[in-house]
Amino acid sequence: MSRTHEKQSLIKSSRRMSIQPELHSEKPNDNSYKYNELLSPLPNFSVNATKVVRNRLLLVHISALLVHTVSTIGMLVFVFSTNRTDLSLELYDYKIGFDLDNRSVQPVDNIVDTSLNLAGLTLSFSTLAVLAQSYYVYALYHNPSKNIQNIQGMPDIQGKNFIILASMGINMFRWVEYFFSASIMIVIIARLCGVLGIYEIICIFFLVAITQCFGAFADVWNVLLMKIAWNDGTMPGIDKNGSSSYSWITRIWPHLLGWIPQTVAWTLIFIRLGRADRDTDNSMPTFVWVIVFLESAFFSSFGFVQLYVHTRGIEGRGICAESAYGILSAVSKPILAWTVLLSVPV
Numbered sequence: 001m002s003r004t005h006e007k008q009s010l011i012k013s014s015r016r017m018s019i020q021p022e023l024h025s026e027k028p029n030d031n032s033y034k035y036n037e038l039l040s041p042l043p044n045f046s047v048n049a050t051k052v053v054r055n056r057l058l059l060v061h062i063s064a065l066l067v068h069t070v071s072t073i074g075m076l077v078f079v080f081s082t083n084r085t086d087l088s089l090e091l092y093d094y095k096i097g098f099d100l101d102n103r104s105v106q107p108v109d110n111i112v113d114t115s116l117n118l119a120g121l122t123l124s125f126s127t128l129a130v131l132a133q134s135y136y137v138y139a140l141y142h143n144p145s146k147n148i149q150n151i152q153g154m155p156d157i158q159g160k161n162f163i164i165l166a167s168m169g170i171n172m173f174r175w176v177e178y179f180f181s182a183s184i185m186i187v188i189i190a191r192l193c194g195v196l197g198i199y200e201i202i203c204i205f206f207l208v209a210i211t212q213c214f215g216a217f218a219d220v221w222n223v224l225l226m227k228i229a230w231n232d233g234t235m236p237g238i239d240k241n242g243s244s245s246y247s248w249i250t251r252i253w254p255h256l257l258g259w260i261p262q263t264v265a266w267t268l269i270f271i272r273l274g275r276a277d278r279d280t281d282n283s284m285p286t287f288v289w290v291i292v293f294l295e296s297a298f299f300s301s302f303g304f305v306q307l308y309v310h311t312r313g314i315e316g317r318g319i320c321a322e323s324a325y326g327i328l329s330a331v332s333k334p335i336l337a338w339t340v341l342l343s344v345p346v
Contacts, residue, residue, distance in 0.1 A: 053319055054163055058140050060323045064330040065133035071334040072126040078341060079119050087119040087344060089191050091198040114198060116191050118344055122337045125181040129333050132177040133326070136162075168223050169309060169318035174325060175216035182299070183209045185336055186265060189295055192340070193269050193288075194276035204268060207261040214258030215306060221254045222310050252310050259303060266296055291339055298332035 079085055091114050139162040165171060186208045187201055195201060273292060277284035302325065309321040 053167065054140055056319065057163070057166065057322060058137065060326040061133055061136040061140065064326045065130065065137055067330040067334060068126060068129040068133055071337065072123065072130055075123055075126060075337060075341060079123070084119050084341065086117070087341070088115040088117045089344070090115045090196075091191070091201060092196045093198055116187070116201075118188060118191075118340055121184050121188055122340050125184040126333060126337050128177055128181045129329055132174065133329075135173060136326075165318075166322045167318045169219050169321055170223060171219075171322060172216060175212050175219075178215070178302075179209050179212040181333070182212060185295075185333070186269075186299070188336070188340055189292065190265075190269050190272070192344070193273040193292060195269060195272045200268065204265045207265040211258045211262040211265075214254055214261075215303075218252070218254040218258065218306060218310065222251055225251060248311060252307060255303070255306055255310060262299065262303070266299070291343075295332070295336055298328065298335075301328055301332075 079087075183205045187205050190201060190204050195204065269292070273284070273288075305321055305324045305328070309318070312320075
C-alpha cells in the first residue's frame, strides 16, 4: 500500500510540474502583462488614443514652458537693468526677557533678524517652473510608444511611462516642484501682506509644503483605491462606468486634510493684512487686496482641480488634471512674479 501511494503521489507531482509552464505562458510574471491587464478593464480607454493624449499634453506643456521661459528671461533682464538684485524686505524677531514682577516671559524689543531677497525668491520659483515644464516636454517627446500595449517596464516617471502615469493621475515630479515653488510663493505673499516675524514666515512655508504632501498622497490614495494590485486581471472597487465604487469621503479624505494647513496659512496672512490696514493712518491700496485675493484664488484653484478629478470616472481624469495644472501654473506664477518686481520699491 505504501509503494502504491508513493507512486501515485509522484505521478501527481509530475503532472503539476508539467502544467506549471503552461500557467506561466498564459500569465507571464512580467510587468508588461500587469500593464495590459491593468488598462484593459478600463472602459472607453482606447489604446489608440495614446498619440492624441500625448499631443494634447505636449501642447499644454510647451505653451507653459514658453510662458515661463519668456517671463523668467524678462525678469532677469529687468532685475539687472534696474539694479533690483538687492530688492529685499526685513524679517523681525523679538528680544525676550523675564519679567520678575509678572513672573512671565515678555517681549523686550523688536530686532531685525534677517531679510528676504524678493528678487532672488521670485526668480527661484520661476526657474523651478521652467525646469519642471522642460522635464514634462522632454518626457513626452521621448515617449517611444505609439500604443499603450507596447509599453514595457514599471512606472519610473520617465519618457515611455509618463502618459500612463498621467492618465492614472500620478505625477510625483509635479508635487516635488510645488513643494518648493508654492511654499516660496506664499512666503513672498505673506511678507508683502505684513507678516514680519521670521518664525511666522517659516511656519507658513512649511504649512504650504505639507499641503503639497497631502496632494501627492491624495493622488496615490485614489490609485490604490482603484485596486492597482492586478488580481487575476480584475479590478474590484471599479464599477461598470469606470468610477470608484468607494464612497466620496473615502476617496477624498486625504485631499480634504490638505486644505487644513493651507487654510491656516492664508488665515494668518489675511489677519496680518487686516491689522496693517486698520493700524496705519493710510488705508491699504485697493490693488493690494485685489492681488492677495487673486493669488488666494489661484492657490485654491489647484486644489479644486484635484477635487474635481478625484470625484470623476477614470477616463481622462489624469489628463484633465495634468492639462489644468499646466495652465494654472502658466498664469499664476508669472502674475505673482511681475507683481512683486513692479510694485515693491527699491
